[in-house]
Structure formats: C-alpha cells, structure tokens
Amino acid sequence: xxxxxxxxCERRFLLRAIEEKKRLDGRQTYDxxxxxxxxxxxxxxxxVELGKxxxxxxxxxxxxxxxxxxxxxxxxxxxxxxxQMAAPAFEPGxxxxxxxxxxxxxxxxxxxxxxxDTESLCVVAGEKVWQIRVDLHLLNHDGNIIDAASIAAIVxxxxxxxxxxxxxxxEVTLYxxxxxxxxxxxxxxxxxxxxxxxxxQGTYLLVDPSEREERVMDGxxxxxxxxxxxxxxxxxxxxxxLLKDQVLRCSKIAGVKVVEITELIQKALENDHKVxxxxxxxxxxxxxxxxxxxxxxxxxAPIDTSDVEEKAEEIISEAEPxxxxxxxxxxxxxGTAQIGEGIENSWGHLEDxxxxxxxxxxSDEAVIxxxxxxxxxxxxxxIGSQARRALSVGFPRKGYCSGLPxxxxxxxxxxxxxxxxxxxxxxxxxxxxxxxxxxxxxxTQVKAASKRPVKKRKKKRAAN
Amino acid sequence: MAEAAGVPAESxxxxxxxxxxxxLDQVVLPGEELLLPEQEDGExxxxxxxxxxxxxxxxxxxxxxxxxxxxxxCGDRLLVTKCGRLRHKEPGSCSGGGVYWxxxxxxxxxxxxxxxxIGIVTAKSGDIFxxxxxxxxxxxxxxxxxxxATKRNRPNVQVGDLIYGQFVVANKDMEPExxxxxxxxxxxxxxxxxxxxxxxxxxxxxxxxxLAPDCEILxxxxxxxxxxxxxxxxxxxxxxxKTIQQTLILANILEACEHMTTDQRxxxxxxxxxx
Numbered sequence: 001x002x003x004x005x006x007x008x009c010e011r012r013f014l015l016r017a018i019e020e021k022k023r024l025d026g027r028q029t030y031d032x033x034x035x036x037x038x039x040x041x042x043x044x045x046x047x048v049e050l051g052k053x054x055x056x057x058x059x060x061x062x063x064x065x066x067x068x069x070x071x072x073x074x075x076x077x078x079x080x081x082x083x084q085m086a087a088p089a090f091e092p093g094x095x096x097x098x099x100x101x102x103x104x105x106x107x108x109x110x111x112x113x114x115x116x117d118t119e120s121l122c123v124v125a126g127e128k129v130w131q132i133r134v135d136l137h138l139l140n141h142d143g144n145i146i147d148a149a150s151i152a153a154i155v156x157x158x159x160x161x162x163x164x165x166x167x168x169x170x171e172v173t174l175y176x177x178x179x180x181x182x183x184x185x186x187x188x189x190x191x192x193x194x195x196x197x198x199x200x201q202g203t204y205l206l207v208d209p210s211e212r213e214e215r216v217m218d219g220x221x222x223x224x225x226x227x228x229x230x231x232x233x234x235x236x237x238x239x240x241x242l243l244k245d246q247v248l249r250c251s252k253i254a255g256v257k258v259v260e261i262t263e264l265i266q267k268a269l270e271n272d273h274k275v276x277x278x279x280x281x282x283x284x285x286x287x288x289x290x291x292x293x294x295x296x297x298x299x300x301a302p303i304d305t306s307d308v309e310e311k312a313e314e315i316i317s318e319a320e321p322x323x324x325x326x327x328x329x330x331x332x333x334x335g336t337a338q339i340g341e342g343i344e345n346s347w348g349h350l351e352d353x354x355x356x357x358x359x360x361x362x363s364d365e366a367v368i369x370x371x372x373x374x375x376x377x378x379x380x381x382x383i384g385s386q387a388r389r390a391l392s393v394g395f396p397r398k399g400y401c402s403g404l405p406x407x408x409x410x411x412x413x414x415x416x417x418x419x420x421x422x423x424x425x426x427x428x429x430x431x432x433x434x435x436x437x438x439x440x441x442x443x444t445q446v447k448a449a450s451k452r453p454v455k456k457r458k459k460k461r462a463a464n
Numbered sequence: 465m466a467e468a469a470g471v472p473a474e475s476x477x478x479x480x481x482x483x484x485x486x487x488l489d490q491v492v493l494p495g496e497e498l499l500l501p502e503q504e505d506g507e508x509x510x511x512x513x514x515x516x517x518x519x520x521x522x523x524x525x526x527x528x529x530x531x532x533x534x535x536x537x538c539g540d541r542l543l544v545t546k547c548g549r550l551r552h553k554e555p556g557s558c559s560g561g562g563v564y565w566x567x568x569x570x571x572x573x574x575x576x577x578x579x580x581x582i583g584i585v586t587a588k589s590g591d592i593f594x595x596x597x598x599x600x601x602x603x604x605x606x607x608x609x610x611x612x613a614t615k616r617n618r619p620n621v622q623v624g625d626l627i628y629g630q631f632v633v634a635n636k637d638m639e640p641e642x643x644x645x646x647x648x649x650x651x652x653x654x655x656x657x658x659x660x661x662x663x664x665x666x667x668x669x670x671x672x673x674x675l676a677p678d679c680e681i682l683x684x685x686x687x688x689x690x691x692x693x694x695x696x697x698x699x700x701x702x703x704x705x706k707t708i709q710q711t712l713i714l715a716n717i718l719e720a721c722e723h724m725t726t727d728q729r730x731x732x733x734x735x736x737x738x739x
Contacts, residue, residue, distance in 0.1 A: 007584045008624035009702075013662045019707050124655065230490055 003089035006215050012218045012270070018204050024212060025051075030253055032208045035261065037268040039154055041283035043182065044160030048152040050141035051210065055149050057156035058135045063174070066129040074121020075131040078107050078150055080138070082424055087141040106136075109224040113232035116157065117186040118263075123165050124172060130162060132185065143210035146222055150193040155265055155299055159189055159272070169231050181240070192261050194254040196221040196230040202240050207253065223254040227262040250281055468643040482548065484564060490548050492566060500529055505541055555631040569669040573698035575634035582657070583627045583642065587730075595627055598611025598698040601639050601655030605629060609643035611651035619656070626657040628694055657694060661704030662711050667691060668699050671724050681721055685714065685731050 005167030007435060014024070021029060040046065044059035066073060080103050082090045089095075108117075121130040136149050161182030164175045197209035197217040206213055209220075219238025225231050231251065238244060275282045329339040481497035482728060492498075531537055534546035544550075548568030555562045574579075583595035585632045586602055594602040605627065609618040616688070621627070633641040644654040674682060675695055689710045694702040701718060713736065721729060 004598070005584050005624065006664055007626050007628055008622070009657070009659055009661055010663050011624075013660065013708070013711070017712070020708055022708055022712060024715075026712070026716070279583050 001088040011216050024138045030207045031084040033263040038287040039272045044156050048148050052138040053148045055152040056137045057152035059156045059160040062131045063128050071126040074129045077133040079091045081134040082138045086138040109233045111171045113191045122185040141378045143214050144195050144208050147191050153383040154190045182246050191224045192258045193224045194257050195423050196250050198240050213462050225254050225258045227259050229255050244398050474634050487550050488552050493547045496544045530563040530564025532563050571667050575599045575640040577631050577634045578628045579697040580702040581698040585623050585625045602640045603640040605642050611645050628654050661702050662715050663702045665699050674679045
C-alpha cells in the first residue's frame with residue numbers, strides 16, 4: 001500500500017508547533033516516550049515498546065566453525081526486519097533503503113563497539129565456536145525505530161543464556177538445559193542509540209522523534225553511547241550542516257539519556273531474574289494488563305445465593321463418600337510400592353477375602369464419626385471440613401486391593417504378600433477409627449489413624 | 465450468547481434465526497439470521513402461516529424495512545455481515561418500516577456513496593485531481609466540481625491541500641469519484657479546507673458518535689474555545705483554534721474521547737475550563 005501523503009497543513013502545523021517548542025503528544029524537547037520492556041518465557045526473547053513503536057528481539061546460538069582469519073573468536077549476526085504489520089507502507093519489496101540503513105547502523109553500534117566478548121564464545125580454537133544470532137522484528141512503527149531496535153538488541157543479549165560447555169583435553173561436552181544451568185553471555189557494556197531530529201536547517205532539534213515528526217524533519221543525527229560516556233557510533237543523515245557545538249550538545253544530552261535508559265534496562269533484567277528465581281510467573285502473557293478498557297473485560301453478574309444451604313445439604317446427602325486413602329506406602333510385592341490413592345490394583349487377586357470383608361464394611365465406616373459431631377444444619381462457611389467428614393458416612397468406595405491387615409502405626413512401609421496360602425487375620429477394630437484422607441491430614445485424624453489397623457478391601461470400580 | 469426469547473425457526477442452513485426486535489442493542493455476529501416482525505407472526509405459535517387476528521389492524525406498519533450497514537438481505541430475512549450491536553430506528557413519517565443496522569467499529573475506511581470525507585490531494589493531472597481518502601484507491605475529483613468553477617476559472621488547489629467533498633460514485637468495481645458541490649451546484653461547506661489547523665485520524669465509530677445529532681462532546685468542546693472543526697467520515701478530523709496549544713489540546717481530547725467514560729470526560733473538561 002502506498003503511504004498516506006502528508007498534507008501541507010499538517011506540515012505547516014508541525015513546523016510551527018516545533019518553533020513554539022510544542023510537540024503533538026505534549027512532550028518536552030528532550031523527553032523520551034515511555035519505554036516498556038517485557039520478557040518472554042525463553043531466555044533471550046524480549047519486546048521493547050518506545051511509546052507505540054514495538055520491537056521484538058530474539059537471540060539464539062549455534063555451534064559452528066569459526067571464520068578462517070578469526071579462529072578464536074565467536075561469530076555475531078544481527079538482523080532487523082521491518083514486518084508488514086508495522087506500517088502499511090512496508091511491503092516485501094519496497095523497504096530496501098530504510099532497511100539497509102537501519103541494519104548497517106545497528107551492526108556498527110553493536111559489533112564495532114565490541115560490547116560482547118567474542119573470545120569467550122570460543123569452544124575449541126579453530127574448530128568450534130558459538131554463533132550468536134540476534135533477530136529483531138519491528139512490530140509497530142511510530143517513529144524512532146533505531147532507538148527501539150538498539151534497546152531490544154542489547155536487552156535480548158543481556159537476557160540470553162547459552163548452554164554450558166566444558167572442554168577436557170580432546171573431549172568437549174555440551175550440557176543440555178536440564179543437566180546444567182545455561183550461562184549468560186559476557187557483555188562488557190551496553191551501547192544504546194539516541195536519535196536527534198533537526199528542523200529548519202538545524203535550528204530546532206527534538207529527541208526521540210515520533211512518526212509525524214520524522215516526516216517533516218530535515219535531518220537525523222544518531223549517537224550510540226554507553227553509560228561510561230563512550231561514543232560507539234555517530235551518524236548524521238539527511239545532509240544537514242551541523243555546527244560543532246550542536247554536535248557536542250547532542251552528545252551531552254545523549255549521555256544523560258543513555259544513563260537513564262541503562263538504569264531502566266538493569267531494573268527490568270533484575271525483576272525478571274527475581275521472578276524466575278522465585279518460581280513466579282513470567283513471560284509475555286503475564287505482562288499484559290488485565291484491567292484496561294481495551295482488554296477483554298467481563299462484567300460481574302449478580303448471583304442468587306439464597307438457597308445455597310439447601311442445595312449444599314442435598315448434595316452432601318446424596319453424595320458418596322470419598323475413597324479411602326492411605327498416607328504410608330503399601331508394599332505389594334518386593335519391588336513395588338504404592339502410596340496414597342490409586343487405580344485398581346492388578347498385582348494380587350484375592351477373591352476369597354473379598355466376600356468376607358464386605359460385610360464388615362458397613363460397621364467399620366459407621367464408627368468413624370464418633371469423635372466428630374455433625375450438625376444437621378451445616379454452615380456454609382464450614383462446609384469444606386465438615387462435609388468431608390460427613391461424606392465418610394455410609395459405604396465408602398475402596399480403590400485398591402489387599403487382603404491383609406496392615407498396621408498404620410509408625411512409618412514403616414506396609415508389606416503385603418499376595419500369597420493365597422496365608423491365613424487372613426482380622427484384628428479387632430479399635431474405638432477410635434482412623435479413616436484418613438491424604439488431602440486433609442489434620443492433627444486429629446492422624447492421631448486416630450495410628451491406632452486402628454484395618455483391612456484393605458478390594459472393590460471393583462466397575463461395580464460403582 | 466443469551467438465548468433469544470423469540471421463537472426460533474429453522475432455516476435451510478440449519479441455524480436458528482431470531483427475531484430482530486428481540487436482539488436490539490445486543491451484540492450480533494456475522495452469519496446470524498434475523499427475522500423481521502412480519503415473518504415472526506407467520507411462524508408463531510399459531511403456526512402454519514396463519515396470521516392472528518388483530519383488533520387494531522392499523523397498528524402494524526407494513527412498509528419497507530431498510531437494511532443498513534452490516535446487514536444484508538438473504539431471502540426474506542436479514543443476514544448479519546459485521547459484528548456489533550443491532551440498532552433500529554423507527555420511521556419518522558409512517559412510510560417504511562424503519563431502518564435496521566449494525567453499529568460496528570473499525571479504522572479502515574471503505575468509500576460509500578454520499579459520504580462526506582476529507583481527502584488529501586496527491587496529484588494534479590490535466591482535468592482531474594487525485595485525492596487520497598484512506599481507501600484502497602485514490603478518488604478522482606474533477607476541477608469543474610467546485611462552486612463557481614469554469615474552464616477559464618480554475619479552482620486554486622495544490623498538491624497536498626485538504627479537500628472536503630462527497631462521493632458520487634463509490635462501489636467496489638470502479639474508482640471512487642468525489643465532488644465538492646451538492647446537487648444544486650452550491651458548495652455547502654465543501655471545497656478546499658484552510659491552510660492552518662491540524663489533521664488527525666480516529667476510528668470510524670468515534671466519528672459517527674461525534675456526528676450524532678445530540679452529541680454532548682461537541683457541545684462541551686464548543687464551550688471551551690472558539691474553534692473550526694471538520695469531520696470526515698473516513699476517520700479524519702481537521703481542527704483549528706486560535707493558538708497552537710489550544711489546537712493540540714482539542715486534538716488530544718477528541719482522540720482520547722474514544723476510551724473515556726462520561727465522568728472522566730466531564731472532569732477533564734471542567735479542569736480545562738478552569739485553567
């Protein structure tokens with residue numbers, strides 16, 4: 001698509017506004033737009049938003065043979081792409097000038113400044129080195145692509161972790177991410193580009209021009225600097241004549257801006273590192289705001305809770321009690337053990353014991369709630385804990401098979417044998433029955449549990 | 465989506481059609497079919513096409529129902545083609561059955577005949593100007609389509625000027641054509657827009673909201689500063705106030721009106737009125 005042409009009245013208005021030191025979005029002459037940095041779930045993936053200009057950066061690495069004349073250095077590769085979604089004027093064939101200019105500037109800024117230690121990327125001299133590839137995609141164009149792209153590149157490089165490698169003699173071991181933690185790149189300093197737009201033959205200057213300001217500007221000066229006030233790259237385009245003191249002034253401004261931006265980057269990297277270490281949620285989905293009007297919004301709908309109690313009681317009375325679970329491991333045969341609830345046991349098939357045990361089921365379970373008083377009118381707030389106990393009344397569902405008694409005292413694993421020759425021993429049920437649920441092992445229940453040995457029964461799931 | 469209270473009927477496509485009047489002001493999605501009031505009765509509980517007896521036969525308006533943007537005639541029903549809220553306007557005089565349309569939101573403009581738009585002149589070639597209106601093609605504007613223009617007396621239009629005009633031809637098969645005079649030959653506000661001022665772009669829905677007859681925003685803005693403002697249906701607004709600062713404030717307010725609630729807006733206006 002062709003670019004929307006700039007009308008005369010817009011151009012005139014913008015130039016007049018700049019003469020009066022007014023910008024369209026209300027910024028001051030030296031103000032940057034809001035910079036927002038968010039990280040993805042992978043290491044080395046980040047999105048940088050400079051106002052509405054968005055750039056996505058992704059770093060990846062690969063082991064390759066080094067260049068012949070630089071046998072001990074790793075290889076760096078930078079690539080900036082102007083996606084078609086960034087502006088209607090960006091079409092696959094039509095952006096070459098701008099693209100070449102931006103790519104060259106980015107390369108000079110990052111490669112020639114030696115911000116990354118390429119010697120540390122060497123694994124085996126002359127044979128294997130790391131190739132680090134930085135891919136930048138412009139997602140939305142609202143002016144000042146070069147600044148956003150340089151920030152995205154350096155943030156992605158600082159965030160990236162490469163797999164660990166160890167060399168012992170002739171053996172090179174490349175550890176996967178599970179074996180050893182990945183290692184960050186060795187970065188000496190952070191060069192950041194700052195753009196200055198000039199108007200009316202250099203009389204007025206603006207920092208961080210937006211898209212409309214870029215359309216009416218006469219020339220552009222880009223200074224890439226790090227926080228130690230070292231200039232990495234300087235480029236002037238548009239053919240304007242700049243005076244020496246103008247350039248010096250711009251470099252002073254750039255120094256101040258770069259320090260601010262570097263602080264912001266450090267903070268963002270630290271935050272992300274902290275979140276990852278603490279096991280919190282990270283990634284692009286988490287950094288999206290939820291309560292904005294443009295985000296998906298759900299309105300609250302009032303719910304009628306007047307008959308919750310009756311409904312809850314209904315559910316309780318009709319529900320079946322949960323299956324029995326044991327917290328100690330149950331050893332079926334040497335070499336196999338089971339902890340907690342599980343699917344039906346297929347190891348031992350003890351049909352004799354089944355029928356005997358089923359009679360006793362009712363009586364056992366009914367004893368459970370001796371220690372627990374159940375209110376007929378259950379309060380909604382306590383429904384959780386009391387319901388669980390209430391549910392144990394009635395015939396419980398048993399999940400697993402066993403034919404033998406097992407003592408629940410102590411922590412010794414329970415050994416069962418599926419030999420059908422042994423006699424079944426039924427122990428006397430104690431006064432305080434135990435029925436434990438693994439999820440809510442409260443103090444009272446555990447105490448009760450330790451006293452009661454019980455037989456495990458097999459109940460086929462299908463019968464339920 | 466909520467189930468409609470109206471009687472659902474099976475269409476040949478197999479989807480349920482709802483009565484249009486039960487979904488007024490609700491969100492409809494493309495592909496839905498809507499029944500007009502006449503057809504509802506025919507398929508009601510009486511069934512089999514019988515029309516229930518009515519005591520006051522004059523109460524039913526049987527006129528033609530106009531199918532507005534976002535809707536399309538499909539057999540004897542209305543088919544929704546855009547997602548948005550369904551609206552209805554009663555007929556003023558008792559002719560016709562009113563207008564149904566879908567209020568949707570988009571930023572990309574498609575030329576429609578009769579729309580007044582703001583265009584930017586991109587080229588001057590012989591007898592016509594090429595004007596960019598934000599659509600897929602630039603519209604053509606003849607130099608004779610200005611008030612008082614003759615072959616000797618050409619209008620003073622340069623490349624890059626802003627033009628306010630309306631479409632006389634706008635369909636998907638032909639290049640759109642616009643003119644700056646109305647059917648009587650008078651300018652009626654159209655023509656070249658003045659030299660100063662600021663042009664900015666908003667969504668199409670906001671423009672329609674601002675151009676509604678009883679729009680509060682415009683009245684409040686008018687009370688703030690004296691201003692000149694032109695709204696183009698292609699999403700472009702041209703605004704001019706006495707000073708650059710005021711113009712910028714107005715432009716930012718109008719852009720922000722999209723996402724502000726009424727209270728927030730009133731707050732901002734009252735704050736501006738004080739300062």
